[in-house]
Amino acid sequence: MGETQLAVTSNPNPPIRYVLDTNVLVHDPTALHKFEEHNVIIPMTVLEELDKLKNGRNTTAADCRQAIRELDKILGHALPEEIEQGVPIPRANTNYPPGRLSVLMPQQLDNITLLPTHLNDNKILNDINLLRHYYPDQRVVLVTKDINLRLKARGCGIEAEDYHSDQSVKDIEQLSKGFIEFNGSFWDLVDNVDSVQDMGQTLHHLAKAGPLKDVYCNQFILDEMGFVARVVTVSDEQVILLHLDQHHLMETEAWGLKPQDIYQACALNLLLDPDIHLVNLTGSAGSGKTILALAAAIEMTMATKMYRRIIATRSTQGLDEDIGFLPGTEAEKMEPWLGAITDNLEALHCDDEDCSGSVDYVLNKVPLHFKSLNYIRGRSFQHSLIIIDESQNLTPHQIKTIVTRAGNGSKVICLGNLAQIDTPYLNATSSGLTYLTERFKNFEYGGNIQLQGVPRSALAEFAEANL
Incomplete structure (x- = not known):
């Protein structure tokens, strides 16, 4: 193996040799470009695993194919000896010399103790x-x-670390809840305020300091005295709050559904606002995420006609491969996996004389389409309301792929519980839902709410707290 030759640089620290595992490239196919001036090494075993996983119509296969294309862009025209030495990786930051990409070939030395090679992980460790x-x-x-x-x-004495380049927060407690609660009265903490009336709305102009030092657009301000406001503008020196009447919020109705607490009321306020294009709802099981999103979606497609159709999808482990073998149309294949949507549709009409008849009527009248994530890639949805359930199971790359499908006049609603992640190699801080919430906190047309409590039932509430 040859020694990599690097250009002279002002950086006193020598570049690190980062060896990437297969799951890093599946998690983020563009990971090659995230190591600045350092060298990236891909073991031959990783290329073989990518080759095995690249076939299929599931999201993993698509990510593998993109990772292979990224590798080919850099290595495609290089000579074997250049690949051994390392091919320069183009960087946006030119302060340091470019890192180099190389492929690690399996070798053997008599004086090196090797692990059994029946596992690919062992082969990678041996190569390192x-x-x-x-x-x-x-x-x-x-x-x-x-x-x-x-x-x-x-x-084995090898330094190892997680892939952190797409993690926006180190501690999930740092993630914005979408609201700030104050003990007592919020106004006791404010020195000066300029309140104006504009088009029937009350706007409070305050300095960006004190309790409002770290606020974001479309966050809610709550206090124990019943004051509710939404941040509508944030500048370097000023914050503008839109005053919201708590009684009016609690009486907000979407397809017959009224909020059960102030957090659900804030969520409905975002969901029903046509100027908000992205809403993230998080919370424990039973906190009302799906039923709120569904009620608002039906209201905005049936009653107010703001959107032409509802696209419902979700991330489900096992769905990627299994759906292709199920009989029926795409909607029929997806319906069992989107049972939460139909369950909540029944809940919206449980008080009707003929619940099943009401549900059938809505399903026949509402342009509700069940879509697999596999078939959303490459599509563009215009004037659509897209509901992504179980979005905590998506990687940052996958959630970017889906959200960018929203065309003109469309709205995306992401639902998820960060305590129930089923995808291997994902946790609360690396989930795509966390990534999206953190990256969009300064987006003036987006908002998020972490719903509190478990209104589903006393049993569900007790189970959530004690099991």
Whole structure:
């Protein structure tokens, strides 16, 4: 193996050799470009795993294909000896020399103890041990989303870390809840305010300081005295609050549904606002995410005609491969996986004389389409209301792929519970829902609410707190 030649740089720290696991490239196909001036190394075993996973119509296969294309852009025209030395990776930041991308070929040395090679993870660890032998004076770091592989690596004396480039927060407690609650009266904390009437609305102009130092557009301000306001404008020096009447908020109705607490009321305020194009609703099971989104969606398509259709989809483990083998149309295949939508539709009409008749009527009248995530890629939905259920199971790359499908006049509603993540290699801080919430907190046409409590039932509330 040849020594990588780097240009002279003002950076006193030598570049690190980062060895990427397969799951990093599946998680973020553009990960190659996230290591600044450092060198990126792809083991041959990783290329073989990408090759096995690239076929199919599921999101994982699509991400594998994109990762392979990213590799080909850099390595496609390089000679074998150039790949061994490392091919420069184009960087946006030109302060440092470009890092280099190379492929790590399996080798053997008699004086190196190797793990059994029946597992691909062991093959990668063996290759890294050999790499450390060739470059004893340089840091070699394994980057993987697999916790167990990181443990095995450390057991072998190999430095290992998680992939953090797309994690916007280190602690989930840092994530915005979409509201700020104050004890007592909010106005006791304010020195000066300029309140004006504009088109029948009351706007409060306040300095961006004190309790409003770190606020974002479309956050709600709540206090114990019943004051409710929504942040509508944030500048370097000023914050403008839209005063909201709490009684009026609690009486807001969407397809017969009224909020059960102030947090649901704030959520409905965002959902029903035509100027808000993205709404993220998080919260524990039973907090009302799906029923609020569905009621608002039907209201805005049937009653006010703001949208032409509702697109309902969700992330489901096992769905990617299984759906292709189920009989029936795409909608019929998706319906069992979107049972939460139909369950909540029944809940909206449970007091009707003929609940099943009401549900059938709505399903026949409402332009509600069930779509698989596999078939959303590459589409563009105009004047549509897109509901993404279980979005906590999406990676940042996947959720970007879906949200960018929204065309003119469309609205996206992401629903999820960050405590119930089923996707391997994802946690609350690396979930696409967390990523989206954090990245869009300064978006003037987006908002989020973390719903509180479990209004579903006393049983559900007790189970959530005690099980």
